[in-house]
Structure formats: C-alpha cells, structure tokens
Amino acid sequence: MDNKKMVDDITSMDEDFAKWYTDIVKKAELVGYTSVKGCMVIRPYGYAVWENMQRILDSMFKNTGHENVCMPMFIPESLLNKEKDHVEGFAPEVAWVTHGGSEKLEERLCVRPTSETLFCEHYSQIIHSYRDLPKLYNQWVSVVRWEKTTRPFLRSREFLWQEGHTIHETAQQAIEETERMLGIYAQFCEEALAMPVIKGKKTESDKFAGAVSTYAIEALMHDGKALQAGTSHYFGDGFARAFDITFSDRQNKKAYPHQTSWGVSTRLIGGIIMTHGDDNGLALPPAVAPIQAVIIPIAVHKGNVLEKARQLEQQLNACVRVKIDDSDNTPGWKFAQYEMKGVPVRIELGPRDIENNQCVIVTRHNRQKTVVSLDDVVNAVQQKLKEVHDGLYAKALENRNRRTYDCKTTDEMIQVMAQKGDGFIRAMWCGSEECEAAVKEKTGAGSRCIPFEQEQISDKCVCCSKPAKTMVIWGKAY
RNA sequence: CGGGGUGUAGCGCAGUUGGUAGCGCGCUUGGUUUGGGACCAAGAUGCCGCAGGUUCGAAUCCUGUCACUCCGACCA
Numbered sequence: 001m002d003n004k005k006m007v008d009d010i011t012s013m014d015e016d017f018a019k020w021y022t023d024i025v026k027k028a029e030l031v032g033y034t035s036v037k038g039c040m041v042i043r044p045y046g047y048a049v050w051e052n053m054q055r056i057l058d059s060m061f062k063n064t065g066h067e068n069v070c071m072p073m074f075i076p077e078s079l080l081n082k083e084k085d086h087v088e089g090f091a092p093e094v095a096w097v098t099h100g101g102s103e104k105l106e107e108r109l110c111v112r113p114t115s116e117t118l119f120c121e122h123y124s125q126i127i128h129s130y131r132d133l134p135k136l137y138n139q140w141v142s143v144v145r146w147e148k149t150t151r152p153f154l155r156s157r158e159f160l161w162q163e164g165h166t167i168h169e170t171a172q173q174a175i176e177e178t179e180r181m182l183g184i185y186a187q188f189c190e191e192a193l194a195m196p197v198i199k200g201k202k203t204e205s206d207k208f209a210g211a212v213s214t215y216a217i218e219a220l221m222h223d224g225k226a227l228q229a230g231t232s233h234y235f236g237d238g239f240a241r242a243f244d245i246t247f248s249d250r251q252n253k254k255a256y257p258h259q260t261s262w263g264v265s266t267r268l269i270g271g272i273i274m275t276h277g278d279d280n281g282l283a284l285p286p287a288v289a290p291i292q293a294v295i296i297p298i299a300v301h302k303g304n305v306l307e308k309a310r311q312l313e314q315q316l317n318a319c320v321r322v323k324i325d326d327s328d329n330t331p332g333w334k335f336a337q338y339e340m341k342g343v344p345v346r347i348e349l350g351p352r353d354i355e356n357n358q359c360v361i362v363t364r365h366n367r368q369k370t371v372v373s374l375d376d377v378v379n380a381v382q383q384k385l386k387e388v389h390d391g392l393y394a395k396a397l398e399n400r401n402r403r404t405y406d407c408k409t410t411d412e413m414i415q416v417m418a419q420k421g422d423g424f425i426r427a428m429w430c431g432s433e434e435c436e437a438a439v440k441e442k443t444g445a446g447s448r449c450i451p452f453e454q455e456q457i458s459d460k461c462v463c464c465s466k467p468a469k470t471m472v473i474w475g476k477a478y
Numbered sequence: 479c480g481g482g483g484u485g486u487a488g489c490g491c492a493g494u495u496g497g498u499a500g501c502g503c504g505c506u507u508g509g510u511u512u513g514g515g516a517c518c519a520a521g522a523u524g525c526c527g528c529a530g531g532u533u534c535g536a537a538u539c540c541u542g543u544c545a546c547u548c549c550g551a552c553c554a
Contacts, residue, residue, distance in 0.1 A: 018548065022547080026489095089553095090554090092553080093552095093553070113554095114554080148479065148551090148552065148553080149550095206554080209554065216554085231554055261554095263554085296513090299512050299513080300512075302512090328512095329515085330511080330516055331513060331514070332513085333515040335515075336514070339514095350512090352513075360513080
C-alpha cells in the first residue's frame with residue numbers, strides 16, 4: 001500500500017518534528033492544556049494507554065515480589081535536606097507549600113519531586129532486624145518538578161509514574177535488584193511498547209542525585225534524539241546512613257541496609273508517539289492500545305451490515321479490545337480518524353463482504369489489506385495484532401540501526417551528525433569528566449550511557465586520544 | 479533563565495488608513511449519500527488573552543502583564 005499522507009491537519013514530521021508531536025497529542029485527544037504551565041489533562045484516550053501500561057508493569061512488579069504502598073505528597077524541608085547530594089540535585093526544581101489556609105507553616109513543605117526521603121523515614125521506623133529485609137515497595141503516584149521548559153508527556157511539571165524503592169540486607173542483593181528492574185523495564189519496552197532500548201550505565205556526572213550508580217534504558221526517537229525511557233539506581237548504604245536506618249544483622253551487629261530505586265513515567269507515552277508515529281498520526285503498540293481493533297461498517301443502509309458488524313464485535317470482544325463505529329461519518333473519514341488515533345487493526349465490513357462471508361483487515365503501520373473469512377476472524381485479528389507489534393518493532397529497530405554511527409574523533413562526530421542527522425554515536429571514552437563535557441560542548445551530543453554490550457571501536461578516547469576505557473553512546477537528548 | 483513567534487467562535491485562520499467582527503472546518507436540524515476525510519438547504523456560536531493608556535471612537539496605536547509555542551541554557 002502507498003504511504004500517502006491522508007490527514008491534512010497534522011504537520012509533517014520532516015517539516016517540523018516538534019510541531020508534528022504537539023499536533024499528534026492534541027488531535028489524537030491524548031492531552032488537554034490547563035491554565036497552569038506544564039500541567040496537562042490526560043484525556044480518556046491517553047489515560048487508557050497509561051492504564052494499560054500500569055496494568056502490565058504492575059503485574060511484572062508483583063511477579064518479582066514487590067508490594068504497592070502510598071507515601072504522602074509532602075516532604076518537610078528538614079527531611080529533604082538529610083542527604084546532601086540528593087537535595088542539591090532536586091532543590092532547583094521543587095515546589096514549596098508555605099501556607100496552610102492563611103497560616104504560615106512553621107516549616108515549609110516540599111511537594112515530592114521523588115520519594116526517597118519519605119521511604120527512608122519510613123524504613124527507619126519499620127526495619128530492626130535482618131528478618132525485616134528485604135522490603136520491596138513500589139508506588140503509583142504523581143510527582144512535581146518545576147521545569148522551565150515543558151512539553152506534554154516528555155517534560156511536564158506534574159507527571160504520573162511509578163517509583164520502586166527497595167531495601168536489602170547486602171550490597172549484592174541491592175545491586176541484583178537494580179539490574180533486575182532495569183531488565184524488566186527493557187523487557188516491557190520491547191515486548192509491550194515495541195520500542196527497542198539500550199541498557200547501560202550512566203556516567204558519574206549524569207547519575208541520580210545521591211546514587212552510587214545509575215542505570216538507564218535509552219531509546220532513539222524518529223528524529224534521531226535520545227529518550228531516557230527508564231532508570232534504576234543503586235544507592236549503596238548512603239541513604240541509610242543519612243537517615244539512620246539500621247538493623248541487627250545475622251551476627252547480631254548493627255548494620256546499614258542497601259537500597260535501590262527505579263522508575264518509569266508517562267514520558268513513555270511520549271516515547272511511543274515519537275517512536276512509532278508517522279505523518280498520518282499515532283501508531284499504538286497493540287499491547288497498550290485502548291482500542292486494538294475498530295470495526296467500520298460500510299453502507300449501513302444496505303441489508304444487514306450493522307447487525308453483522310455487531311455480531312463481529314461480540315465475537316471479538318472476548319479476546320480483543322474492540323470498538324465499532326456506527327456513527328454517520330463516511331467510511332473515508334473513519335479510516336483517517338482511527339489511523340490518526342493509532343488503532344492497530346481496522347476491520348472493514350460492507351455488503352460485498354457479507355455476500356462473500358468475509359471482511360477486510362487493515363494494519364495501521366503499513367496499511368496492508370487482507371481479506372479474511374468471517375469464520376476465522378478471531379484468529380486472524382489476533383495474528384494481525386502480533387504482526388503490527390512485530391512490524392512496529394522492526395521499523396523502530398531499523399530506524400535506530402540506520403541512525404547509529406561509530407566515530408573515532410569528535411570532528412567525525414560533528415561531520416556525521418551534519419551529514420546524516422542526529423542519532424546514537426558509538427565512540428570510545430577515557431573516563432574523564434573533562435572529556436565528557438568537552439564532547440558535549442563541541443558536538444552537542446552528551447553521553448547517554450555506557451552500554452552493557454561493549455565493543456572496541458578504537459583504543460583511543462574520542463576526545464583526548466588517551467587510552468580509552470569504555471564505549472559510550474552519545475546523542476542529543478529529550 | 480536568554481532569544482524568536484503567537485493569542486480574534488470548539489479548531490485553523492483573515493481582519494487594509496483606528497469607525498464597533500468575518501472565512502473555512504466542526505457543531506445543530508432536515509434530506510440525499512456511504513469501500514480513503516461526501517453533498518444540498520436552513521441555523522447557532524465572540525469579554526478580539528488580561529489590565530491600563532492615547533482617542534469622539536481601539537481587535538487595530540502605546541505601556542504593562544499573563545499564557546501558549548519554538549530555539550538555546552538547565553534538567554535522575
């Protein structure tokens with residue numbers, strides 16, 4: 001099928017990617033703006049995507065032994081201040097509550113930008129013995145960070161996320177947890193969101209405020225910019241010491257436990273849009289699509305089309321999130337509409353089909369049409385949903401591969417990006433923060449991560465030419 | 479936080495020299511249509527972002543302010 005653009009009121013990606021993005025979030029009815037900058041309404045269609053993501057992730061968390069809890073949204077200033085690096089990292093972007101009613105508060109309260117401090121306070125109260133460990137907690141809440149530049153989903157002042165906070169008897173156990181959760185995020189992105197990611201470690205300068213080490217999954221968007229899709233942190237016992245969390249270990253000696261935290265947010269919805277979307281609108285991965293298949297009855301006035309379409313809906317309802325659109329809009333309008341909303345599979349059913357006991361199935365990502373017997377439609381739709389997932393993943397991976405370049409010098413980096421556009425650049429690094437900063441300064445591309453899967457591209461640092469320690473993935477980030 | 483752009487009907491926009499507001503889409507009603515954003519007819523919809531100022535008179539000129547947006551800087 002051709003890839004002709006069918007929707008006129010979406011700005012083309014190539015023309016203006018940022019405008020394309022905001023057109024999509026508005027036209028596909030994912031968000032609405034509000035009178036507070038950076039605070040958005042997540043509309044039913046957008047929220048349904050989030051609910052599906054939550055449901056899948058939550059069961060992955062439960063299956064690995066985690067429990068959900070809910071912390072308050074306010075953090076007293078004194079509590080936030082307990083861990084020095086942590087407060088320095090977050091202070092510039094916290095919102096403060098200074099009054100209760102008309103009374104000025106004794107101590108101002110920060111609206112949580114993240115909840116490490118609250119979990120730590122709680123852990124200090126409930127952990128006494130090695131028998132109390134580990135605690136594997138998670139919460140689904142919103143947090144607030146007073147960002148200067150905001151964009152729907154990608155960077156909003158309030159956003160929804162989950163934050164896992166775990167506490168362990170040994171460093172080893174905490175490190176394993178950090179890696180396990182990073183793996184779960186990667187699995188989720190690839191299997192549910194059809195979004196290929198690179199697992200790696202953040203550099204010292206890029207790690208979480210207060211962490212010993214930070215791991216991340218990085219995805220490449222359609223325009224060649226990188227998106228940090230999820231992070232997992234190992235804290236060592238630094239927070240435990242700052243918050244005086246201790247327990248009696250197996251030798252009955254006082255010990256400090258080791259902690260982790262990890263999170264993904266509604267930013268992933270932005271990632272889906274920029275990974276799979278095209279000039280006709282959204283393309284949603286079937287696992288999280290609010291509507292997986294839409295039935296478009298054609299020429300409803302003729303014969304029993306509508307009745308047949310409703311039967312089809314009933315049949316599919318058992319195993320697929322299906323919707324029938326029997327509104328008065330023309331078929332052409334509906335085709336364009338549901339493509340824009342990213343519905344993975346469309347089922348056309350008209351008089352001609354009914355005569356032949358068939359329907360037409362069209363997949364969103366490639367607009368391929370298949371004629372299917374009505375006797376086999378349930379299987380066929382499920383098969384097509386799988387094809388859409390695989391097709392989206394393959395396309396995204398192809399884009400990432402095409403935009404991944406190996407470079408040996410910063411000049412080469414600049415040249416490659418100028419000629420071919422933004423992307424992931426794989427280049428060797430000596431490990432010094434000076435070089436890391438210099439690369440960003442010269443090329444505009446910062447270090448995204450030190451990938452777990454290493455390769456020896458050269459033996460010299462891309463910046464200073466001294467012996468290289470690791471391969472780093474560089475790129476411009478959202 | 480620095481630089482640019484934009485605020486007029488639900489959405490997208492026009493509005494000339496300052497004279498009291500219009501177009502397209504959408505919406506409502508009725509009819510004809512229906513396999514890639516249909517057509518005809520009749521309707522409804524405005525604090526011209528907000529606050530001052532100039533003027534007989536301001537969507538239009540001036541000042542301020544707020545919001546949105548893009549590009550930087552900043553940002554687990």
